[in-house]
Amino acid sequence: MTRVVFVLAPKLHLLDLAGPAQVFATGRDFGLGYELTYLAETPEVPTAQGVPVVASTEWPELSRDDLVVVPGWRSPKLSAEAPFGEAFANRLRAHHAAGGSVASVCSGADALGRCGLLDGRRYTTHHDLTDELAARYPKATIVRDVLYVEDDRVITSAGIASGIDLALHLVAVSHGAEAAAKVAREMVVYARRNGDEQQASAMLRHRGHLCDLAHRVQDVIDRRYADRLLLSDLATIAGVSERTLTRIFTAATGLTPLRYQQLLRLERAEHLIGHGDTVEAAARAVGFEDARMLRRLRAR
Structure with missing residues (x-):
């Protein structure tokens, strides 16, 4: 069993959440053993699209096999205010320090950066935010114009729909190309989009x-x-x-x-x-x- 915890910020972009959540939920339907949890600092999270999302406020117990995902939020320009309080930031840091994986979609990379998880690593984000994040986190290396990048259990993806590509990549790496292809077919998704050339799943890239x-x-x-x-x-x-x-x-x-x-x-x-x-x-x-x-x- 792999628990996937989505940590939700106010003004959440629905597709940043729904895309990867659908990948892992479909994988669960195929018996891949994913368990999904939605977590926020408040029981109801306002979204950029106007549909509120209900979430838990209590962190579950996590193991090194579990994944924490931070979807993006509406951010033409990044706010000077942190998307989460220090308690949530500490949880993100602790999970990675214990050997777990953390991921982000779009502006979710800002939350990882504020936790210090981008320092010394390669990462990506939405093309509208690359200059701003590059200036904000000079100890990290921004990779421009790619769909996703994986570096030492920190997986970052570009904007909106790229969260689907990231999630399919993780399914392929953990469970193989056949499982990822089944999920992609069930979602009616074209599964051949590459992320970073060195990190994208070979099983999908050559299919x-x-x-x-x-x-x-x-x-x-x-x-x-x-x-x-x-x-x-x-x-x-x-x-x-x-x-x-x-x-x-x-x-x-x-x-x-x-x-x-x-x-x-x-x-x-x-x-x-x-x-x-x-x-x-x-x-x-x-x-x-x-x-x-x-x-x-x-x-x-």
Whole structure:
């Protein structure tokens, strides 16, 4: 079970909340084990769109596997006043310090910045706010014109609908491409939007083609990326020769089957390392015999 806690500020943008909430709620319907909680400093939160939202005022007990998300609020210009009091800020800091993940949509990055969670990290936000946040948090590195960025369990996304992309990315990393694709299809969402090139889910990024053979082989690799997969075995599954498989797969995805598997392993390893595993433990978990190959891939 993974608890997803949405921390709501006044003048909340509904889609900043509803987009990622729908992703995780749909994942819950598919048995992915998400439990959603809505939290605010007051029992009723006014929204920018005029529909009030009811929320709890008591923080639940959280573990390192849980995610705290701060959706954005209406902010043509950021206020000098903090969106939350010190008690909520302390909770955000403590959750990350304990090994948990925190995320933001749009101006929600300002709340993370006020907690010091952006310092020394890369992050993004809505394009209208990048200059202001860059000036406000000089110890952090703003990444402009991308959909989302993940850095040491701090995941930030751009404005409004990009929260859906962020949430689908997190589902793909935790549960695989098939689960994320099911959620996206159920939501009638085009799932191929990239975030930051180095952080976006490889499982989604290379699924935008229309080649059935490549999709079938990707399904196998997605499920068994930690196993030793021989090209001959994949070719047998696809019903073609090794040479034909490599040609068709590369034309569809831009990668060879081996390179695609390596990307999946690398992405999962980065997720594990970000949650406190050593490089050696992460390498073993994703199927490398030792950490040398993982270190070489990370260095690239």
